[in-house]
Amino acid sequence: MVWRDILKVAFKCPQLLEVFKANSKITIGDGRLISFWLDQWVGGDCLKNLFPRLYSVSMQQGISVAVIKSRSTGSGEWDLSFRRALFQWEVEELRKMKELLQTAPELRYGVVDGLSWAADRSGIFTVSSAYKWSELTSTMPAKVVELIWKNAAPPKVQFFAWLAWKGRIKTSTYLQRIGILSANSDANCVFCRKERETVSHVLLCCSFSWRVWSNIIGWWGVSWVQPGSVVGLIQWWAGFRCKNRLKVIWKIIPLAVLWSLWKLRNEIIFNESQLDFGKLCDLIKTRVAMWFRAFSPSFCYSVDDLRMICFCRAVVVNCRCVGITILVGGLAEGLSDLSAAAVVFNQFEGLLLYLI
Incomplete structure (x- = not known):
């Protein structure tokens, strides 16, 4: 009963x-x-x-x-x-x-x-x-759907992110399991060559993939704990709160990283490309900036401007009764002193105030 x-x-x-x-x-x-x-x-x-x-x-x-x-x-x-x-x-x-x-x-x-x-x-x-x-979980599916499908990324990238969320990417282990690849085929991850290639491993848990995610998260100035799966990653990303003006860029980032990692994986398999951590991170930044620029054509800043500013680790405007102190960190490589950072801040003040 x-x-x-x-x-x-x-x-x-x-x-x-x-x-x-x-x-x-x-x-x-x-x-x-x-x-x-x-x-x-x-x-x-x-x-x-x-x-x-x-x-x-x-x-x-x-x-x-x-x-x-x-x-x-x-x-x-x-x-x-x-x-x-x-x-x-x-x-x-x-x-x-x-x-x-x-x-x-x-x-x-x-x-x-x-x-x-x-x-x-x-x-x-x-x-x-x-x-x-x-x-707690009742609104999560709706947020994930919004993150993936109401996104400034191209439609094919949105569809790929949906496949990754559902675990339907055609990884080597999947192809081997259904008999398309023989049992003797190499089903290890093309990045680390140590673990078997699953959706969560190649797109998140591999040491190389995780370095990429850490680098991108570092630009945003966010601390996090590595999720155990792509599902957990997308759910965490969808539940993260940020200012409305930042949401468009924030929602693009995970799709750009997932897409770029999978594209590189295919390039290695089919075109014998080589791993290049710095090149991949720079490509992800460029893709995010270009997709955002295409989504907001009236935005007056160039792709290079967005790549330089949008991922700054910390932009803090602290108003005090004795004056205004502007602390700008991580705006660009080589800006070691506050005076140099302030010059960059003044140059892109309108963009920063738009994003903050």
């Missing part, structure tokens, strides 16, 4: 169900209540979603973790049965899944499996905490 009531609520309010799923974390006990394929107990998703092809041919789709573990060999190999012999690329998928299973938590015999609630420090579910989280 309780579960039927829960399903009724989920049917009427799917968003509340998503909040529940996002904040519920399985606590591993003896594994008897946890579905091997359908529950998220190892990795970032359930094994059915991570390895859909293996799930489709599995003979153990509804079996618990405890049952499969009890049938494992003495060497610790999981006992997995399939309806037919696996193709070569499926064998590679099985190898990857077994590597993931090596990171699985140990079963605790005599302890019942459970759920913990991440939305509350106590780990215990409460209606009030679920309500707060649902209210």
Whole structure:
């Protein structure tokens, strides 16, 4: 009866169900209540979603973790049965899944499996905490949609950002998983050559990509903690508050970075281009400035002016009773003393006052 009531609520309010799923974390006990394929107990998703092809041919789709573990060999190999012999690329998928299973938590015999609630420090579910989280996230999809589609970036860039947000970029690991690339193909990131190329890795978490993001964020003078995924990145960007006059430029930046990283990735694969951190950062600045300039043709400043000023790390106008102190930091390379910075400030005073 309780579960039927829960399903009724989920049917009427799917968003509340998503909040529940996002904040519920399985606590591993003896594994008897946890579905091997359908529950998220190892990795970032359930094994059915991570390895859909293996799930489709599995003979153990509804079996618990405890049952499969009890049938494992003495060497610790999981006992997995399939309806037919696996193709070569499926064998590679099985190898990857077994590597993931090596990171699985140990079963605790005599302890019942459970759920913990991440939305509350106590780990215990409460209606009030679920309500707060649902209210917090209720406006997020709308903000993300606005960030992507109501943007001064070109339409093709907006569409690419939407694909990245949805995780539908055709990375090497994706192409390998669906059989377009062979199992022997190199699916590692073309930037670092160390990790497998996923959407979040190549566009955010790779050491090279993260240097680029840090550089761009540094121009804006914002401190942040690296999000764990492109979804988290775009949600954070959409929720960041800034002055109305800055919003147009602020919304362009993540799309320009995502687009530029992916373009460089393709240039390396298809044209054997080389990594150039400084050139890429300069290209991103230029793209943001050009897209903003095209969006606001009546704006009287050139692209070079925007590239120089729009990304200054700190422009502080502090009015005091004894006078006005102008502190300008990071306006351009080589402006080490305040007097030189003040000259630049006077030159672009109208633009700065427009942006502040």
